[in-house]
Amino acid sequence: GAGVSQSPSNKVTEKGKDVELRCDPISGHTALYWYRQSLGQGLEFLIYFQGNSAPDKSGLPSDRFSAERTGGSVSTLTIQRTQQEDSAVYLCASSGTAASAQPQHFGDGTRLSIL
C-alpha cells in the first residue's frame, strides 16, 4: 500500500506476556518513529530510526521496551513482561528525512490492551 501499515490493529494480552508490534513504513522513507498515545492524551515519543544511524532510544520508558528496524524498512517494537500501564495505542510514523520539512506520515496504530 501507499501508506504506513501497522499490525496487528488490535492486541489483547495478559499481563506478563511479551508482545511484538510491527510497522511497515512508506517505501523509500528513511526516518521511522514510534509513539505511544494513552486515551485522551498526546503523543509520547518512544524511539526513532534514521537511515543507518544508531536509533534515538531516549523515549523508551523502561528496559522492557525495545525496537529494531531490519534492512532500513520494517520495524518491530517489542514489549516484554507487559504491565497494565502499557495499555495504549502505539503509533508508527515515517518521513523522507528527519531534518527536512517533510511531514511525518502515521499508521493507524496498534491498540494494545493488557488484561
Add this chain to the structure above:
Amino acid sequence: GQSLEQPSEVTAVEGAIVQINCTYQTSGFYGLSWYQQHDGGAPTFLSYNALDGLEETGRFSSFLSRSDSYGYLLLQELQMKDSASYFCAPRSGNTPLVFGKGTRLSVIA
C-alpha cells in the same frame, strides 16, 4: 529542554472562525508543524511553517512568529467534521517531532 503549550479544549460554532494558539520553547528550532487527529484515527499533517508569517491552505491557515516562539492555527468556516484534536509540533534539529497533549476542538451547531 523543550516546552510546549496549547489550550486543552476549544469550542466553536459551525461556520465561525477559531484560532488555536501554540507557544513553544526549544533549542535549534527549525519550524512548526500542525497535525489533526480525529477520535480513533491517526494524526494527519496539516501544515508546516519554517518562516515567519501566514501560510494558507484552503480553510486552514497557520502562522509563525519565530521571535515570539509562537504560532497559531486558524480554521475558517468551521464544519462539524473539523471536530478533532489539533497538535502543534516544533521541529528542532535532527530530532523527531515533539507533540504536546493537543487541543480538542468541538464544533457545535
